[in-house]
Each structure stands twice: as C-alpha cells, then as structure tokens.
Amino acid sequence: MPRARDPRTIAAANGVGSDTAFGAVTPPLHLSTTYLFDGFEGEGRYAYSRTANPTRDQLADTLAKLEGGAGAVVTSSGMAAVDLVLSQVEPGRLVVAPHDCYGGTYRLLAARADRRQFEIAFIDQSDPAAMGEALGRGPALLLIETPSNPLMRVVDVRVLSSQAKAAGAKVAVDNTFLSPALQQPLSLGADYVIHSTTKYLNGHSDVVGGAVIAAAPADVEALAAWANMTGVTGSPFDAYMTLRGVRTLFPRIERQQQNAAAVAAFLQAHRAVSAVHYPGLASHPGHEIARSQQSGFGAMLSFDLAGGTEAVRKVVEAVQVFSLAESLGGVESLIAHPATMTHAAMSPEARAIAGIGDGLLRLSVGLESEADLLADLDQALGTLS
C-alpha cells in the first residue's frame, strides 16, 4: 500500500506531472468551454465546462484530499458555495445558523427564509440551551462557523455534529477562517465543509471563489448536479490561480499566524484596547476547544476600542502597513470595521445581539515583518492618547 500523503505534500504537489499531452509539470489551464465527442454518442470524460472542466477538477481533487472528503465542488464564490449547500435543504425545513456568522451568509439565509424557502433560526451556538431548543425543532441543516466572523467565537464541532446527527440534521462547517491546514471539520463529524477560497486557499486577494467538500460520495454527486443545473461552478482560470495559491498554503498560514499571535499579545497589553478576540490567547473563552480541534489558531483576530466609533476613525485613518479593506486571508495585512463594512448587511439590532459593537475592528494579519506590523499599530493607537 502506498504511504498516505501528508497534507503539505498534497498542497504543494497534488496533480503535478499529471499532464498526458505534453508532460507539463504544472497542470495546464484548460480554458475550452467544450470538448470533442469521439464520434456519434461518444461523449468523453469532459463535454462542457459548466458541468466539468479538467483545471477545476484539479483544484476540487486537491481540496477534497486536504479536507479528507469524498469529493469537492468548486464554485464561483464563497456565497455560491453556501447557497449550494442550502439548495440541498427541502422547502419548509429548518436551518440553524450562528447569530454571529459572516454578514453575507446572514443576509442570504434571511433572504431565502423571507421567500419561505426554509425556516431559519439564528442562535448562539455556544449556548447549550439555545442549541438544545433549536435541535428539538428537527432541523435539516446545522451551519457552523468556527472561529466565527468577526468575534472569533469557537464552538465544539465534534459535540455539535454528534448532537445534530442525533437530531437528524446534516452539518456544514464554514472553514474559511482556518483552511484545511489548521482544521478539518469532516474528521470532527461534519458532512460538508464550505470555503470562500477567496481567502486563505487562494491567499493573494486576486480571485473570488468558493468550494464545498462533502464526506459522502452521494452528497458530492448531488452537489455537483445542483452546481451544474444552477451554473454556479467556478471558472477554469480562477481554479488555476487558486490551485497556484494552495501550493503555498501551509507556509503562508503558519507564518501569518505567528504574526497574528504577536499582534494579539501587543493589543492585549495596550490601554486603548478593551478586549482582544483571538483563540490563541489563554484568556479566550474558546481557547481549550480551539486547541483540541485546530492545529493552529489562525491569523484572524478582532479587538474592541474603548473609544468607540471616534477611536475607530482615528485608527483606520492612521494605519499605514494595514490597509483599510474588506476580505481576509491574503498575504497583505488588512483592517476592517465590521459594523460599517463586512457586517453592514446585518441590522443594528442583529449586530447588537451578536455582540458586534461600533468599536470593534477586525484584522487579517499578513506576511509582512512582525516588527513593521507592531510599529504600525503602535503609532495608529498612539493617535488616541
């Protein structure tokens, strides 16, 4: 039996040397939308690129191996990936989602529920009573985001998955914030893993894309059929670029999380900062669960400024190494104000319930030098005194 490949080897080299036409080491980019039939009724492995494309398949195969799934469907965005999973929910059934999920996911769930495509319960998934009540309603799907965006709350995927299964629900985990390099939800009991590949998997802030990886072959088949019917499959060029990003996933995220740990420690000691949300801090309420289900704490964090909106304005206008922008997971460091940017799609009431205050800032920590990142935050926070 050949030795099972280490995920680092899969990320760096899955599909390398697989080109049978010219022996290209790097798998080629296949842009053709359509493929020759081998005579009458002679449809080959590929016929039409919406349905299947060799470049997209290379990425799907790599992601499926990294997440330990039976297969993957690569979509045109992370939202398309979320919606593809939602397309598996039958009308009238219940979806249970975190009350502090990504704002775009929240908006989509609320809009589909408004159209009565399913019922939605947004709950605090770290509250056992709220979870018990929601699972008692017999949901079709439990959607988990851990760590959550932007408050970095951590929930126990093993425990929630087994409770959801006992209640007859499927479990989907949005693994965008950690990537398979740091967390593999299928091994913790989930049925689906969702990614915005726009973030760490591509890693260079130059492709919008998504993917769903499923544990069961039947689920992969169903997702692929729906993605083909609705046309949400990703473009071959984007898949090529994303696979190029995946090659360096491990070294990028490992270095970025070292920077993030240093930034978190710096912020925690700063008097203008009233709270730091980073699962790597021993004081974080989800620290122990994160240790048990993650192989690293990641490079995302958020923090509250005691001075509220006015303090936020001063800091985001003063930073020079951090760029004021949405999104995350790229090699460059970004700073975002969830209340007016990433989570503006949520109503002020929904943000208040989720604990997303006006003084909250989110950081996606990149690959710059640690000293430059700390100096930048130091001078920006210095404008508050």
Ligand code: PLP
């Ligand atoms: N899921 C999470 C956790 C996200 O942060 C995002 C985007 O920020 C999405 C899904 C949506 O991904 P995309 O922007 O690629 O559609």
